[in-house]
Structure formats: structure tokens, C-alpha cells
Amino acid sequence: MRKIVLVVAGCFALTGCAGDWEAEVRLKVVKIEEYQPLETLPPEQRIDLDPVGELPEDAFERDYYYGAIKNPAEIDGDVKVGDEVVCLAKQRTIGAFQTNSISTELFQCRKA
Template sequence: MRRIAAVLVTCLVLTGCAGDWQSEVRLKVSKVEEQPAQPTYAGRTEVWLDLVGELPDDAFDRENFTGRIVEAEEVDGDVEVGDEVVCIAKQRTIGALQTNTVQTDLLRCRKA
């Protein structure tokens, strides 16, 4: 029984305290970049977003949030440089031994 408890404690320590955070955030379009289609590549349009204001205090990764990129299909409607959008930001911690311990996704963006 002690061995099982020791193994469980070790697993918890190695994986860290994984968790999720989610909130709506306001971002400003800093660049819209089109990557043209090639014979072996369909092409796509990327929208570069910078945070407007501050992330809430309970966000996991507040320092590395600037310069997020989403595909144009993630944004409801057409946007241009200077437009502001509101997105749902989801952050997930994936364990202490991973090289990138916080994964950030932007979803359901719409013009503000």
C-alpha cells in the first residue's frame, strides 16, 4: 500500500499541478498576412493579435501573450490592421517537466 501511495505522489510531482484558465480578452489586430497558395500548399491568411490592456491576475501566462496568431477563419467577419477583436482565451498547463508548460489558444474571435 505504501508503494502505491509513493508512486501516486511521484506521478503528481512529475506532472505538476495541471489546470485550465479561460476568459474573454480584447486584442488589437497588428498585422494581417496572406500566404499565397502554392502547388502543394493551399495558402492561408494569418491575423496577428496584440493584447489590449492586461490579462486577469488569474491567467497562467501573462508575459508571453503578445503576438498571438490566429487564422482568418477564427475571426467572425473581415478585420484590418487597427481593428479590435474579442476572443475567448484558453490556457492550459501541461505539467512541470514539459518545455512549454502553458498552452494558449484563442477561439471564437469577433469584431469588438
């Protein structure tokens, strides 16, 4: 019985830091380029985004946004270099002892 309690307590300790964070963030288009991962695939456009101003203090990982890449089809409105977009950012942590424990996704991006 003690072993079961220790295992359960250990699982809670490993996942105890797990959580979610979500907020709207403002990003600036710094580069639009053609991207072709393989020669057999057609090239596609990619958009490099950098944060405008400071990210909210409660964000889990603040450095993720530098160089965030989006597909132009995922942004409402035509954008060009220098334009700003607003996106819903969602971050999830899966535990303190996992590698790559923070995942960040950008949703509902639109031209500001």
C-alpha cells in the first residue's frame, strides 16, 4: 500500500507544474519568404513574426515568439512586412521534468 501511495505522490509531483496559459498577443511581420522543405514539394510562403512590446508577465515561455512562423492562409487579411497581427496564443506545460515541456500555438491570427 505504501508503494502505491509513493507512486501516486510521485506522479502528482511530476505533473504538478502542468498548466495552461492563454492570451492575445500582438506580433509584427518581419519577413515573408518562400519555403520549400523538399525539392519534390512545391514552395510555400512563410511569415516570420516577432512580438510587439512585452508579452504578458504570466506567459510560461516568453522567448518562443521570436521568429514564430505562420502560413499566410492562417492569418485573416493580406499582410506584408511591417504589418502587425493579433493572435490568440495558447501555452501548455506537461510537467517540470519533461524535455520540451512547454508547447505554444498561435490561433485566430488577424491583421491588426
